[in-house]
Amino acid sequence: MAKVVVALGGNAILSENPSAKAQKQAVSQTAKELVNFVKNGDQLIITHGNGPQVGNLLLQQSSADSPENPAMPLDTCGAMTQGSIGYWFQNAMREELLKNGIDKDVMTIITQTVVSGDDPAFHDPSKPIGPFYQESQVETVKQEHPDWQLMEDAGRGYRRVVPSPKPLQINEYRAIQQVVDAGIVPIVSGGGGIPVIKKGDQLVGTEAVIDKDFSASKIAQLINADKLIILTSAGGVYYNFGKQEQAELKKVGVPEIQEHIDAVEFSKGSMMPKVQAAVDFVRQTGNPAVIGDLKDAKEIIAGTQGTTIVNENVQTEYRKSKVLSS
Ligand SMILES: Nc1ncnc2c1ncn2[C@@H]1O[C@H](COP(=O)(O)OP(=O)(O)O)[C@@H](O)[C@H]1O
Numbered sequence: 001m002a003k004v005v006v007a008l009g010g011n012a013i014l015s016e017n018p019s020a021k022a023q024k025q026a027v028s029q030t031a032k033e034l035v036n037f038v039k040n041g042d043q044l045i046i047t048h049g050n051g052p053q054v055g056n057l058l059l060q061q062s063s064a065d066s067p068e069n070p071a072m073p074l075d076t077c078g079a080m081t082q083g084s085i086g087y088w089f090q091n092a093m094r095e096e097l098l099k100n101g102i103d104k105d106v107m108t109i110i111t112q113t114v115v116s117g118d119d120p121a122f123h124d125p126s127k128p129i130g131p132f133y134q135e136s137q138v139e140t141v142k143q144e145h146p147d148w149q150l151m152e153d154a155g156r157g158y159r160r161v162v163p164s165p166k167p168l169q170i171n172e173y174r175a176i177q178q179v180v181d182a183g184i185v186p187i188v189s190g191g192g193g194i195p196v197i198k199k200g201d202q203l204v205g206t207e208a209v210i211d212k213d214f215s216a217s218k219i220a221q222l223i224n225a226d227k228l229i230i231l232t233s234a235g236g237v238y239y240n241f242g243k244q245e246q247a248e249l250k251k252v253g254v255p256e257i258q259e260h261i262d263a264v265e266f267s268k269g270s271m272m273p274k275v276q277a278a279v280d281f282v283r284q285t286g287n288p289a290v291i292g293d294l295k296d297a298k299e300i301i302a303g304t305q306g307t308t309i310v311n312e313n314v315q316t317e318y319r320k321s322k323v324l325s326s
């Protein structure tokens with residue numbers, strides 16, 4: 001039975017409508033895809049993002065902030081989103097498994113991710129959270145929230161950005177391992193895990209949001225997963241993405257794709273962390289990672305879709321003809 005860690009991006013939870021009802025519906029659709037891994041006989045470990053949700057929650061908190069009902073800090077909001085999104089996934093997965101005649105427990109684990117207080121990310125916010133703003137709204141948003149930093153997010157508009165330190169350790173990984181060994185489907189490290197700094201025996205929450213792709217890679221390494229699968233809204237990883245000569249990778253070795261990382265050829269706010277997280281997992285474990293589209297879960301299991309990254313120096317394979325330019 002292969003141990004497969006599946007990391008889910010924003011579109012797996014939130015489409016255009018941020019209501020609980022709409023997000024639950026999106027999660028139910030996602031569960032229909034995820035159940036394919038269990039049907040395939042894999043031990044599934046689910047992890048997910050929280051960028052839109054935690055940003056929206058912070059906005060709700062600040063709009064009601066008062067001495068009697070103070071706004072909760074970012075680490076606590078991260079924990080709240082782990083709970084709410086975990087609850088949606090837990091029920092959606094349970095329902096989908098039962099529909100397929102599989103009686104398996106699903107369990108959300110509140111997960112804390114240890115980071116360094118000296119991580120340079122604390123002085124360079126880069127993680128987009130919450131809603132998108134048009135360029136014309138930026139000045140007003142800055143006036144309303146003078147403590148915010150805003151950044152353009154991969155051509156999709158402007159968003160608030162917060163520090164995103166790198167995960168050093170997943171505090172609950174041994175418990176997660178036991179849950180996995182028991183055959184339960186765990187939902188872990190939601191939103192990258194609650195960022196905490198170790199101070200002696202204490203874990204102290206800090207104001208940050210960890211990239212879920214990096215924490216997915218970390219937990220996959222710690223539990224010695226056979227595969228890391230990062231599901232997003234792109235068919236796979238492209239070289240020259242968005243350009244006429246773009247080419248989708250079918251299979252690539254770490255030595256080659258590392259050269260493209262070093263040349264900063266992937267977008268920092270979107271594909272770069274996924275590729276870096278995948279490469280880190282492959283290097284540390286020798287096992288493959290796949291980056292692909294959520295709607296292609298069945299094909300990814302069959303090996304016919306997505307970009308597979310392997311440790312060896314293989315001949316790079318492309319999904320379509322390499323050169324599209326005329
Ligand atoms: N080189 C690339 N290859 C494929 N997709 C890319 C690339 N660069 C940027 N993208 C964009 O990144 C998106 C995935 O990133 P993002 O939306 O941040 O992920 P998430 O699903 O984790 O929220 C894709 O849908 C695609 O539009």
Ligand SMILES: NC(=O)OP(=O)(O)O
Nearest residue numbers: 049050051191211212
């Ligand atoms: N925490 C995190 O990486 O969230 P998103 O994937 O939603 O950006």
